[in-house]
Amino acid sequence: xxxxxxxxxxxxxxxxxxxxxxxxxxxxxxxxxxxxxxxxxxxxxxxxxxxxxxxxxxxxxxxxxxxxxxxxxxxxxxxxxxxxxxxxxxxxxxxxxxxxxxxxxxxxxxxxxxxxxxxxxxxxxxxxxxxxxxxx
Numbered sequence: 756x757x758x759x760x761x762x763x764x765x766x767x768x769x770x771x772x773x774x775x776x777x778x779x780x781x782x783x784x785x786x787x788x789x790x791x792x793x794x795x796x797x798x799x800x801x802x803x804x805x806x807x808x809x810x811x812x813x814x815x816x817x818x819x820x821x822x823x824x825x826x827x828x829x830x831x832x833x834x835x836x837x838x839x840x841x842x843x844x845x846x847x848x849x850x851x852x853x854x855x856x857x858x859x860x861x862x863x864x865x866x867x868x869x870x871x872x873x874x875x876x877x878x879x880x881x882x883x884x885x886x887x888x889x890x891x
Contacts, residue, residue: 800851804875807827808872810823811871812867815871815874848882852880855873855875856873858872
């Protein structure tokens, strides 16, 4: 009979490793065990979403110039754009919208952060819809 650590080690060896980018190090080739890769990518996505919400809220309150809208568009393109060879795959746009909605629930309704997170959700969906029309 195997104990739990042996089973986990066996499963990790069967699942292998996932490339998430050389930036993160890993075994020197950017590969991490599957579970670690999921946690790292999720934390990176959460940080990106959190920053974008704050940027959108500042733009909504008029604390930034017209460049903010362009920057937000570039962020959305980074989240949902076409895959770049040699870079790790992007998360599905549905998970981005889901995480933005979860983050918006943490803000009080009617606040700039709540409104900005929901506006980002709408912009992501709109961006994906435009991409879908362009590929038809």
